[in-house]
Amino acid sequence: MAEPAKEIVVDPGLDETIKKLTPKKIEDTINKVLTKGAAARLKVYMQTCVHCGLCSEACHFYLSHDKDPRFSPVGKVKQTLWEIVKRKGRVDGEFIKNCSRIAHTECNVCRRCSMYCPFGIDMAYLLLLVRRICALLGVVPQYLQDTVNSHAVTMNQMWVKQDEWIDTLQWQEEDAQDEVKNARIPLDKEGAEIMYSVIGPEPKFLAQLLGNISIIMTVAGMDWTMPSFDGWDNSNMPMYSGDFETMARVERKHFEAAFKLKVKKIVMGECGHAFRGAVYDGPKWLAWKEPPVPLIHAVQFYYELIRDGKIKIARKFEQPVTIQEPCNIIRGRGLGDMLRYIMRATCEDFRDVSPRYEHNYCCCAGGGVINCGPPWKKNRVEGNRVKAEQLKATGAEVVITPCHNCHSGIEDIVNYYKLGMHVKFFSEILVDVMEIPEELKV
Amino acid sequence: MYEFVSGPLVWISFIVFIGGSLYRLCSMHKLAKKEKVIYPYMSLKYGLRSIIHWVIPFASTNMRRRPLMTVTTFAFHICLVLTPIFLLSHNILWYQSWKISWWTLPEGTADIMTVIVILAAFFFLARRLVLPEVRFVTFASDYALLIIALAPFLTGFLAYHQWLPYKTILILHILSGELMLIVIPFTRLSHMLYFVFTRAYMGSEFGAVRNSKDW
Ligand code: SF4
Ligand code: SF4
Numbered sequence: 001m002a003e004p005a006k007e008i009v010v011d012p013g014l015d016e017t018i019k020k021l022t023p024k025k026i027e028d029t030i031n032k033v034l035t036k037g038a039a040a041r042l043k044v045y046m047q048t049c050v051h052c053g054l055c056s057e058a059c060h061f062y063l064s065h066d067k068d069p070r071f072s073p074v075g076k077v078k079q080t081l082w083e084i085v086k087r088k089g090r091v092d093g094e095f096i097k098n099c100s101r102i103a104h105t106e107c108n109v110c111r112r113c114s115m116y117c118p119f120g121i122d123m124a125y126l127l128l129l130v131r132r133i134c135a136l137l138g139v140v141p142q143y144l145q146d147t148v149n150s151h152a153v154t155m156n157q158m159w160v161k162q163d164e165w166i167d168t169l170q171w172q173e174e175d176a177q178d179e180v181k182n183a184r185i186p187l188d189k190e191g192a193e194i195m196y197s198v199i200g201p202e203p204k205f206l207a208q209l210l211g212n213i214s215i216i217m218t219v220a221g222m223d224w225t226m227p228s229f230d231g232w233d234n235s236n237m238p239m240y241s242g243d244f245e246t247m248a249r250v251e252r253k254h255f256e257a258a259f260k261l262k263v264k265k266i267v268m269g270e271c272g273h274a275f276r277g278a279v280y281d282g283p284k285w286l287a288w289k290e291p292p293v294p295l296i297h298a299v300q301f302y303y304e305l306i307r308d309g310k311i312k313i314a315r316k317f318e319q320p321v322t323i324q325e326p327c328n329i330i331r332g333r334g335l336g337d338m339l340r341y342i343m344r345a346t347c348e349d350f351r352d353v354s355p356r357y358e359h360n361y362c363c364c365a366g367g368g369v370i371n372c373g374p375p376w377k378k379n380r381v382e383g384n385r386v387k388a389e390q391l392k393a394t395g396a397e398v399v400i401t402p403c404h405n406c407h408s409g410i411e412d413i414v415n416y417y418k419l420g421m422h423v424k425f426f427s428e429i430l431v432d433v434m435e436i437p438e439e440l441k442v
Numbered sequence: 443m444y445e446f447v448s449g450p451l452v453w454i455s456f457i458v459f460i461g462g463s464l465y466r467l468c469s470m471h472k473l474a475k476k477e478k479v480i481y482p483y484m485s486l487k488y489g490l491r492s493i494i495h496w497v498i499p500f501a502s503t504n505m506r507r508r509p510l511m512t513v514t515t516f517a518f519h520i521c522l523v524l525t526p527i528f529l530l531s532h533n534i535l536w537y538q539s540w541k542i543s544w545w546t547l548p549e550g551t552a553d554i555m556t557v558i559v560i561l562a563a564f565f566f567l568a569r570r571l572v573l574p575e576v577r578f579v580t581f582a583s584d585y586a587l588l589i590i591a592l593a594p595f596l597t598g599f600l601a602y603h604q605w606l607p608y609k610t611i612l613i614l615h616i617l618s619g620e621l622m623l624i625v626i627p628f629t630r631l632s633h634m635l636y637f638v639f640t641r642a643y644m645g646s647e648f649g650a651v652r653n654s655k656d657w
Contacts, residue, residue: 039473039476039477040470040473040474040476040477040480041474041477041480041643043470043473044470044636044639044640045640047630047632047633047636048630048632048633048636048637048640049630049633050584050630050633051576051579051580051581051630052576053573053575053576053578053579054504054508054511056575057504057507058504062575067574067575069574069575069577069578069579070578072575072578072579074575074579075575075578075579078578078579114644114656115502115503115504115648115655115656115657116503116504118496118502118504119633119636119637119640119641120492120496120640120643120644120656121640121644122644122647279651280651280652284479287478287479289482289483331652331654332652332654333652333653333654334652334653334654335653336654357654358654358655358656359503
């Protein structure tokens with residue numbers, strides 16, 4: 001099976017960068033990664049995996065490609081890491097390019113497979129190691145690398161400058177005031193209860209979500225703030241490219257913003273990977289056992305608001321809805337029940353998915369895959385036919401995606417497979433159905 | 443020849459097996475300590491929770507999805523471990539050399555268990571050859587390991603029924619058993635040693651950090 005997986009994708013991030021590699025550089029980098037830091041888990045996982053293939057059916061790429069073994073978790077590790085270890089790092093540029101294609105664009109590091117392996121081998125971790133090697137060699141899909149560069153320079157994902165950031169918040173604050181009296185987005189309020197943080201694409205493309213949160217916070221009477229300075233962006237693409245040094249800088253900055261504002265907790269917007277970075281990957285790399293400031297995901301926050309009656313539901317959303325369960329908050333944090341609670345509280349006709357909870361399929365956009373950009377889009381939507389089938393089977397007209405990656409990924413799938421569904425964030429439903437108290441009505 | 447394989451070589455293989463296993467576990471422990479993030483994440487409660495779910499047949503989703511594989515693999519592993527330990531003739535040998543003995547399996551049962559191991563090994567072989575997702579990740583060494591695990595049982599079965607020249611088969615039986623013991627710590631057969639640790643680690647991550655189940 002030596003033929004390339006699919007049609008050749010042109011990506012200067014891979015095609016051009018490998019021209020600069022020398023055999024020595026490749027070998028040295030690989031040996032550094034595989035002997036330092038990664039040694040224990042890598043060794044044990046390599047020795048324990050009995051090549052049984054039982055993890056295959058966990059992976060949506062494998063299922064969507066009619067069980068092509070090249071897309072199974074262990075198949076992907078075989079084509080990359082096993083070969084690297086076997087050849088003691090003596091591989092060429094083309095090989096590294098292939099590694100990046102597999103690890104960056106054909107795996108969402110969603111960790112579904114570690115629930116299917118009898119030994120609990122973390123294949124996602126192994127594929128992240130491959131990404132790490134590629135990143136240190138500078139071989140990363142160009143679009144993904146651009147977001148990483150943006151993180152490194154501006155501490156946010158989208159090259160947003162501080163004045164643009166503040167401007168966007170003020171604009172959204174004004175918009176929110178059209179809906180709710182006294183709606184605010186309080187900037188830099190020291191000692192507030194909550195710091196609310198979002199990902200870079202919100203001010204860039206989805207500013208109305210900032211308006212939504214202003215409405216929700218105002219109605220719920222929360223004591224909250226957002227930083228006007230770096231650290232407002234909680235997204236983290238370097239975590240996925242394999243540039244862990246930059247990943248750590250981004251995570252640190254995010255928490256430092258919270259310290260500076262002396263808040264009690266951080267509430268994060270509807271994004272899964274950002275949550276994973278802040279709760280798990282970031283702290284782990286920084287050798288913190290827990291995040292230094294308590295931090296909750298939007299789903300949990302909305303759950304608490306509705307449960308405690310801080311937000312009341314005026315009328316329920318009527319169209320049939322279903323959900324896309326983001327791996328990083330469901331399998332990664334067990335928020336499945338809270339998500340269902342808020343869905344049922346706000347929607348008349350909630351259609352559950354199957355498989356669900358921990359076993360839900362990934363959106364195929366997460367793990368940095370969607371950030372690899374347009375060249376890899378076809379590969380991505382074709383890699384998740386099973387998701388389209390899963391959503392279609394619910395018969396719903398609206399899909400709620402409490403995660404940015406899921407949102408964009410599902411939109412692409414809905415279009416490609418002509419599912420005729422609308423994709424929404426939960427906050428869009430919430431502002432639509434919640435009760436605005438008399439005194440706040442405009 | 444018989445004297446050698448059933449005397450000094452037994453000692454050697456047990457020493458290599460036990461010493462090698464200890465060595466592998468110690469070096470794993472040392473490496474894991476260096477990685478800093480492993481031990482702090484380990485949780486006894488969630489580690490055990492995960493191990494228990496994966497040693498009970500059909501307790502995990504993937505096991506329920508593949509009933510034939512589940513039944514086969516459990517039968518194979520149980521028989522593979524228990525038969526040699528509780529076999530009457532092995533016990534007699536231990537009694538002769540070290541004056542120790544314990545409960546033994548009725549001979550007929552032991553015979554059936556041996557057959558189970560042999561049949562299961564052929565099932566695994568067939569899987570490797572037939573299923574594309576398994577064949578794709580199969581190395582020559584996977585066949586070798588399967589043969590190494592199968593050999594002591596196949597020869598043991600032949601020796602017990604005395605279907606082929608007894609003495610030769612017996613020597614082959616002892617040799618293959620010794621070979622298996624020796625290679626366990628140094629090959630993927632060491633999944634036997636690592637199982638609890640990989641499982642416990644993943645169980646801890648899923649339970650304590652991710653608040654979810656890993657089965
Ligand atoms: S995409 Fe998910 S299931 Fe597939 S190999 Fe990667 S982590 Fe495993
Ligand atoms: S990772 Fe686990 S399930 Fe997959 S082939 Fe290896 S041992 Fe089997």
